[in-house]
Each structure stands twice: as structure tokens, then as C-alpha cells.
Amino acid sequence: MRSRLFAVLMIVAIVALGAAFVTDVFAQGGGRQGRQGRGMMGDMWYLERTWTAISFQIPLEPEQMALLQPVFAEALQARTDALTAAAQAEDREARMQAMGDAITQCKDTLSAALSEALTDEQWTQLDELMDAGMGFGGPRQGAGQEGGG
Numbered sequence: 001m002r003s004r005l006f007a008v009l010m011i012v013a014i015v016a017l018g019a020a021f022v023t024d025v026f027a028q029g030g031g032r033q034g035r036q037g038r039g040m041m042g043d044m045w046y047l048e049r050t051w052t053a054i055s056f057q058i059p060l061e062p063e064q065m066a067l068l069q070p071v072f073a074e075a076l077q078a079r080t081d082a083l084t085a086a087a088q089a090e091d092r093e094a095r096m097q098a099m100g101d102a103i104t105q106c107k108d109t110l111s112a113a114l115s116e117a118l119t120d121e122q123w124t125q126l127d128e129l130m131d132a133g134m135g136f137g138g139p140r141q142g143a144g145q146e147g148g149g
Contacts, residue, residue, distance in 0.1 A: 046107040047076060050114065053129045064117050071113040079106040 051072055054060055060068075082102030089095035118126065 043103045043107040046103075047072065047079065047110060049130060050110055050126065053126050054114075054118075057129055058118075058122050058125045060118075060122065067117050068113060072110065075106050075109045078109075079103065 054068060079102055083099055086095055086098030086102060089098055
């Protein structure tokens with residue numbers, strides 16, 4: 001009986017967390033219609049997903065990779081350092097805020113670099129790859145502006 005009660009409580013907790021996450025994603029403009037903000041879940045893996053895409057799935061010129069590689073390396077190190085520091089925060093809310101800030105900063109840095117380095121066609125390919133996976137990604141900063149990318 002005790003294990004059944006525990007299982008029911010766990011299911012209720014998981015459903016509640018899932019509902020809160022979905023509500024948060026849509027409140028931030030998640031989904032295909034509002035791609036502006038996909039929340040921290042999408043941003044958390046942005047570095048890994050974009051690096052995989054530009055390394056193996058989108059043909060880039062050697063000059064483009066030479067430009068992007070050090071930016072990704074620096075962003076990875078900065079994110080790692082910030083997450084390590086955030087984990088030391090005593091207050092859970094402060095820790096979560098610091099982690100969110102680190103992840104957002106990493107994504108913003110990479111998005112800006114990608115926006116500068118990729119052609120419009122490459123950006124479209126990247127955006128499609130990001131959408132096809134777990135729905136991560138977002139609009140190109142400055143998309144639609146003359147001379148961008």
C-alpha cells in the first residue's frame with residue numbers, strides 16, 4: 001500500500017512538473033508560432049546542438065569554421081565556469097537564476113557569432129535542423145536586414 005501511494009504521488013508530481021514546463025514554454029512563446037523564446041530547456045543544449053550541426057550537417061567553408069571554433073570554445077569555457085560557480089550558491093533560487101543566466105549568455109554569444117558567420121541559406125539549414133530535433137533554436141538575430149549574414 002505504501003509503495004502504491006508513493007507511485008501515485010510520483011505520477012502526480014511528474015504531471016505537475018510537466019504541466020508547469022509546458023505552460024512556461026508557451027508563456028515564453030514556445031512552439032512553432034512563437035519562436036522568440038524557447039526557455040531554458042532549449043537554451044541548455046544550444047551549444048552542443050549548433051556545434052553538431054555546423055560540424056557535421058551544414059557544409060561550411062574552412063574560413064567560417066576558423067571564425068566559429070574559438071567562439072564556441074570560449075563560450076563552452078565561460079558556460080562551464082559560470083555553471084560551476086552557480087552550483088556553489090547556497091540559495092536554490094539564486095543558483096537557478098545564475099544557471100539560467102549562464103545558459104542564456106552562452107546562447108546569445110553563439111547566436112550572434114552564427115548570425116555573422118553563416119549565410120542566409122546556412123542559417124535556414126541550421127534553423128530547420130534545430131526545429132527538427134527537440135524544438136530548440138530560435139530566430140536569427142537581425143534576420144531580414146540588408147547585409148546580414
